[in-house]
Amino acid sequence: MTALAAPLQQRKSPVQARSAATIAALHTAVIQVLIKEGLTRCTTTRIAERAGMSVGSVYQYYPNRDALLAAVLEKHLGDIADAMVEVCLECRGRPVADMAEALVEGYLAAKLRNAGESRALYAVAGERGGAALADRVYNRMESAVTSMLATAPDGRFEDLAMTASIALHVLVGPVRKILEREATPEFEARLQRQLVLLLTAYFRPE
Amino acid sequence: MTALAAPLQQRKSPVQARSAATIAALHTAVIQVLIKEGLTRCTTTRIAERAGMSVGSVYQYYPNRDALLAAVLEKHLGDIADAMVEVCLECRGRPVADMAEALVEGYLAAKLRNAGESRALYAVAGERGGAALADRVYNRMESAVTSMLATAPDGRFEDLAMTASIALHVLVGPVRKILEREATPEFEARLQRQLVLLLTAYFRPE
Amino acid sequence: MTALAAPLQQRKSPVQARSAATIAALHTAVIQVLIKEGLTRCTTTRIAERAGMSVGSVYQYYPNRDALLAAVLEKHLGDIADAMVEVCLECRGRPVADMAEALVEGYLAAKLRNAGESRALYAVAGERGGAALADRVYNRMESAVTSMLATAPDGRFEDLAMTASIALHVLVGPVRKILEREATPEFEARLQRQLVLLLTAYFRPE
Amino acid sequence: MTALAAPLQQRKSPVQARSAATIAALHTAVIQVLIKEGLTRCTTTRIAERAGMSVGSVYQYYPNRDALLAAVLEKHLGDIADAMVEVCLECRGRPVADMAEALVEGYLAAKLRNAGESRALYAVAGERGGAALADRVYNRMESAVTSMLATAPDGRFEDLAMTASIALHVLVGPVRKILEREATPEFEARLQRQLVLLLTAYFRPE
DNA sequence: CATGAATGAGTCTTCATTCAT
DNA sequence: GATGAATGAAGACTCATTCAT
Numbered sequence: 001m002t003a004l005a006a007p008l009q010q011r012k013s014p015v016q017a018r019s020a021a022t023i024a025a026l027h028t029a030v031i032q033v034l035i036k037e038g039l040t041r042c043t044t045t046r047i048a049e050r051a052g053m054s055v056g057s058v059y060q061y062y063p064n065r066d067a068l069l070a071a072v073l074e075k076h077l078g079d080i081a082d083a084m085v086e087v088c089l090e091c092r093g094r095p096v097a098d099m100a101e102a103l104v105e106g107y108l109a110a111k112l113r114n115a116g117e118s119r120a121l122y123a124v125a126g127e128r129g130g131a132a133l134a135d136r137v138y139n140r141m142e143s144a145v146t147s148m149l150a151t152a153p154d155g156r157f158e159d160l161a162m163t164a165s166i167a168l169h170v171l172v173g174p175v176r177k178i179l180e181r182e183a184t185p186e187f188e189a190r191l192q193r194q195l196v197l198l199l200t201a202y203f204r205p206e
Numbered sequence: 207m208t209a210l211a212a213p214l215q216q217r218k219s220p221v222q223a224r225s226a227a228t229i230a231a232l233h234t235a236v237i238q239v240l241i242k243e244g245l246t247r248c249t250t251t252r253i254a255e256r257a258g259m260s261v262g263s264v265y266q267y268y269p270n271r272d273a274l275l276a277a278v279l280e281k282h283l284g285d286i287a288d289a290m291v292e293v294c295l296e297c298r299g300r301p302v303a304d305m306a307e308a309l310v311e312g313y314l315a316a317k318l319r320n321a322g323e324s325r326a327l328y329a330v331a332g333e334r335g336g337a338a339l340a341d342r343v344y345n346r347m348e349s350a351v352t353s354m355l356a357t358a359p360d361g362r363f364e365d366l367a368m369t370a371s372i373a374l375h376v377l378v379g380p381v382r383k384i385l386e387r388e389a390t391p392e393f394e395a396r397l398q399r400q401l402v403l404l405l406t407a408y409f410r411p412e
Numbered sequence: 413m414t415a416l417a418a419p420l421q422q423r424k425s426p427v428q429a430r431s432a433a434t435i436a437a438l439h440t441a442v443i444q445v446l447i448k449e450g451l452t453r454c455t456t457t458r459i460a461e462r463a464g465m466s467v468g469s470v471y472q473y474y475p476n477r478d479a480l481l482a483a484v485l486e487k488h489l490g491d492i493a494d495a496m497v498e499v500c501l502e503c504r505g506r507p508v509a510d511m512a513e514a515l516v517e518g519y520l521a522a523k524l525r526n527a528g529e530s531r532a533l534y535a536v537a538g539e540r541g542g543a544a545l546a547d548r549v550y551n552r553m554e555s556a557v558t559s560m561l562a563t564a565p566d567g568r569f570e571d572l573a574m575t576a577s578i579a580l581h582v583l584v585g586p587v588r589k590i591l592e593r594e595a596t597p598e599f600e601a602r603l604q605r606q607l608v609l610l611l612t613a614y615f616r617p618e
Numbered sequence: 619m620t621a622l623a624a625p626l627q628q629r630k631s632p633v634q635a636r637s638a639a640t641i642a643a644l645h646t647a648v649i650q651v652l653i654k655e656g657l658t659r660c661t662t663t664r665i666a667e668r669a670g671m672s673v674g675s676v677y678q679y680y681p682n683r684d685a686l687l688a689a690v691l692e693k694h695l696g697d698i699a700d701a702m703v704e705v706c707l708e709c710r711g712r713p714v715a716d717m718a719e720a721l722v723e724g725y726l727a728a729k730l731r732n733a734g735e736s737r738a739l740y741a742v743a744g745e746r747g748g749a750a751l752a753d754r755v756y757n758r759m760e761s762a763v764t765s766m767l768a769t770a771p772d773g774r775f776e777d778l779a780m781t782a783s784i785a786l787h788v789l790v791g792p793v794r795k796i797l798e799r800e801a802t803p804e805f806e807a808r809l810q811r812q813l814v815l816l817l818t819a820y821f822r823p824e
Numbered sequence: 825c826a827t828g829a830a831t832g833a834g835t836c837t838t839c840a841t842t843c844a845t
Numbered sequence: 846g847a848t849g850a851a852t853g854a855a856g857a858c859t860c861a862t863t864c865a866t
Contacts, residue, residue: 038334044836054852055837065836126332128244131386138383158403159396166380166400173378177344177371180337190365194372197364201407249860251828260827261862271861450746455839457849466848467841477840538744540656543798550795574812578792582816585790589756589783592749602777606784609776613819661856672831673858683857 023061025051030072034120039127042069070133073124076117077137083110084168088144092151099152100167100199103145107171108192111179119179141168155203167199229267229277231257236278240326245333248275276339279330282323283343289316290374294350298357305358306373306405309351313377314398317385325385347374361409373405435473435483437463442484446532451539454481482545485536488529489549495522496580500556504563511564512579512611515557519583520604523591531591553580567615579611641679643669648690652738657745660687688751691742694735695755701728702786706762710769717770718785718817721763725789726810729797737797759786773821785817 029051033042044065048055062068087106091099111118124130145164149155157163174191183191235257239248250271254261268274293312297305317324330336351370355361363369380397389397441463445454456477460467474480499518503511523530536542557576561567569575586603595603647669651660662683666673680686705724709717729736742748763782767773775781792809801809 039332043834045834056839056852057850059837060850122337123329123332123334126245126329128329131328135383135386159400162396162400165383166397166404169379169383170376170404171379172382173375174372176378177341177375180341190368191372194365194368198372198376198404198408202404247859250862251860254828262827262864263825265862266825451744453838456841457839460849468843468848469846471841472846534749535741535744535746538657538741540741543740547795547798570815571808571812574808577795578809578812578816581791581795582788583791584794585787586784588790589753589787592753602780603784606777606780610784610788610816610820614816662858663856674831674860675829677858678829 019061022051022053022057025053026058026061026068027072027075030068031114031117031120034123035116039123044068066129069124069127070129073121073130074133074137076114076121077134080107080110081137081140084141085144088148091148093153096149096152096155096203097196097200099148100203101196103167103199104171104192104195107168108175108188108195111175112188115179122176122179138168149203152203157203163202167202170198171195225267228257228259228263231259232264232267232274233278233281236274237320237323237326240329241322245329250274272335275330275333276335279327279336280339280343282320282327283340286313286316287343287347290347291350294354297354299359300357302355302358302361302409303402303406305354306409307402309373309405310377310398310401313374314381314394314401317381318394321385328382344371344374355409358409363409369408373408376404377401431473434463434465434469437465438470438473438480439484439487442480443526443529443532446535447528451535456480478541481536481539482541485533485542486545486549488526488533489546492519492522493549493552496553497556500560503560505565506563508561508564508567508615509608509612511560512615513608515579515611516583516604516607519580520587520600520607523587524600527591534588550577550580561615564615569615575614579614582610583607637679640669640671640675643671644676644679644686645690645693648686649732649735649738652741653734657741662686684747687742687745688747691739691748692751692755694732694739695752698725698728699755699758702759703762706766709766711771712769714767714770714773714821715814715818717766718821719814721785721817722789722810722813725786726793726806726813729793730806733797740794740797756786767821770821775821781820785820788816789813 026047029047030042033046033050037046044055044058047068048058051058058068062071084103084106087102091102094102125134142161142165145168146161149157149160149164149167174195178188178191232253235253236248239252239256243252250264251261253274254264257264264274268277290309290312293308297308300308331340348367348371351374352367355363355366355370355373380401384394384397438459441459442454445458445462449458456470457467459480460470463470470480474483496515496518499514503514506514537546554573554577557580558573561569561572561576561579586607590600590603644665647665648660651664651668655664662673662676665686666676669676676686680689702721702724705720709720712720743752760779760783763786764779767775767778767782767785792813796806796809
């Protein structure tokens with residue numbers, strides 16, 4: 001994989017119904033192969049086989065391997081962003097402690113919902129282009145968080161946009177740590193609690 | 207690359223002096239090729255060429271490509287860990303605000319010192335085994351941070367080890383964000399300040 | 413393309429009118445794709461798309477890709493042969509100088525009328541079977557030229573059939589040369605004049 | 619094959635001795651596969667197999683298939699040009715009849731010496747880039763012929779350079795005709811005689 | 825010890841052809 | 846008859862690794 005950012009779109013859109021199912025099957029297959037074999041061995045052949053179709057068909061939907069991987073990553077990140085945006089909308093006007101909790105819980109939930117998928121895609125995101133893609137998605141989340149924070153009755157923000165950005169990126173590292181090992185639910189709970197404390201303290205200093 | 211975790215050690219240690227220089231050249235070459243060509247095109251041949259030696263010689267020092275990449279990643283992370291451990295030792299007994307500042311500044315400095323290298327290695331770290339390797343290194347840093355925090359006269363830690371772990375991992379996301387784009391020094395300064403506020407607030411709640 | 417000579421004929425002849433139009437569209441499409449993409453990338457799908465029909469329909473008219481290409485080549489050569497035959501008929505009984513001029517002018521005109529097409533088909537003619545096909549067509553022209561030359565009042569032919577054959581093949585090289593580069597009209601004129609001189613001298617030695 | 623003209627040179631030049639032999643083996647293999655299988659089926663794998671080496675080795679010497687084919691064509695044409703240039707040098711100052719004969723005989727000899735090779739390469743020359751390559755080589759021959767003709771005591775040339783060019787290209791068609799079928803020696807002799815007459819008449823009109 | 829040519833399995837990608845709709 | 850998605854064999858090319866020199 002070289003230029004993940006390149007052609008993200010599918011090639012054609014065959015009969016919608018079948019198309020959607022096929023694409024879903026493809027994405028699932030990518031995740032599975034990624035988990036089972038790793039990025040390097042996540043070849044078009046293996047993906048097609050796993051998805052129960054021929055290699056040629058893969059190329060009916062995506063112009064090349066990179067585009068397929070990028071699409072899967074984009075979908076994954078997009079889903080998370082969607083979840084976060086919703087969380088942000090729900091918490092408007094609430095105190096920062098609530099916001100902190102919602103943010104942490106929402107992000108953890110979204111990432112852990114498909115732990116395997118999340119884990120598998122770190123490799124894809126590390127590739128050329130993966131970062132740019134992630135960046136785009138994170139911007140959407142930052143906007144949502146920024147808007148939400150602005151409505152907090154008890155927030156004190158010296159640099160609102162930056163605070164929102166940090167609040168979000170701060171979650172990335174710890175959550176990845178959990179994902180990379182097999183964390184116990186108990187450990188998860190401790191971590192979650194600490195992250196809430198962290199953000200709450202950050203949002204309402206002193 | 208398939209199993210980054212595999213054989214991390216070099217094969218032999220010829221006349222120490224030459225060996226060290228060669229290995230250094232190899233590591234540098236890996237970084238350069240990684241930056242210029244990306245992980246996929248970071249081949250043994252290209253690395254050897256860049257390092258001014260023959261492919262065969264590479265195999266004199268590392269059993270295979272993965273081991274070489276892993277060694278480079280390990281060295282990179284190790285250097286950062288070293289820097290952080292030192293920072294932690296220096297700050298023992300100081301107030302948490304100082305610790306927060308030292309931590310943030312130390313990490314940022316270490317990562318940004320070789321921004322290209324840091325950026326290039328994200329892809330390697332995303333591969334199979336990269337996470338395990340990172341984990342090992344982070345544990346060392348966590349210990350150092352834990353020890354340091356324990357000496358803070360004004361700290362209040364409900365869950366010290368976890369706090370140390372989070373304090374560290376919390377820096378990962380924001381710093382990566384900076385690295386992935388071309389951030390202005392001004393932006394870096396703002397980010398750094400916010401991160402210090404974040405950790406300070408976290409270390410001394412209420 | 414493997415066996416150009418294979419099945420040269422179309423499969424069926426549906427409502428004649430539509431059929432003819434479709435086939436014409438197909439031939440045009442072949443030429444266009446050939447010019448734009450080259451022989452290797454002149455695929456059935458691309459041809460069909462260019463011709464505004466589906467791949468399946470192409471197979472309604474030709475059993476396979478080779479047959480289609482062969483048909484186009486045959487048509488091209490056939491048209492040229494037709495033009496030459498006509499020229500030959502018109503010049504019966506005229507002096508060899510007139511014949512030489514008519515031959516040269518006729519051939520040049522026929523080839524240059526669709527310079528792109530002519531150029532594009534060289535690749536097809538180079539393939540297996542292309543030569544055999546060309547041979548057949550050239551025989552027709554040779555006959556016509558032979559008949560014509562036999563009526564010349566001032567011709568002196570030691571080996572009439574051979575002379576006719578050579579008179580024809582002699583034009584091939586120079587004309588191809590013109591086609592392959594972008595020749596100026598002025599250059600064309602010079603070449604044409606020289607070819608007339610050549611043939612005239614050949615037809616009436618001493 | 620798409621851009622024959624592209625990278626004509628070999629990639630590296632390994633130890634000269636072996637290199638030369640390997641390249642020769644490769645060229646021979648190309649011709650053989652071309653003859654046996656045709657251009658389309660003249661694949662890198664088949665060439666390598668025929669040459670008794672692995673595919674990888676082919677790429678040690680040529681950057682891609684096109685470059686290899688182009689090199690073979692270039693060598694072929696170059697050899698012919700060499701022969702023709704020599705012929706031209708030998709005939710300086712002689713009467714045009716001698717020149718005509720030398721030209722015809724030289725070209726025929728050069729082409730028929732390796733009839734199979736000549737035949738096989740028509741397809742390659744038909745591809746994109748083949749023409750440009752041929753053009754370059756023909757220019758060399760044209761110069762030689764031009765120089766030679768200028769020394770003829772009995773020549774009358776209205777347009778010397780053009781005459782030389784035509785004299786050369788005029789041979790292309792008829793010779794190809796002979797090569798494409800299995801011509802009898804007797805037929806060859808007749809053709810040769812006629813071509814000599816043709817050029818002689820052309821060089822010394824009236 | 826160093827070198828770098830040779831190997832050949834393994835990748836991605838394309839395309840002629842078929843056939844269910 | 847038309848359509849165009851599916852197929853999968855086949856091709857070009859790469860690259861980790863070895864080993865004779």
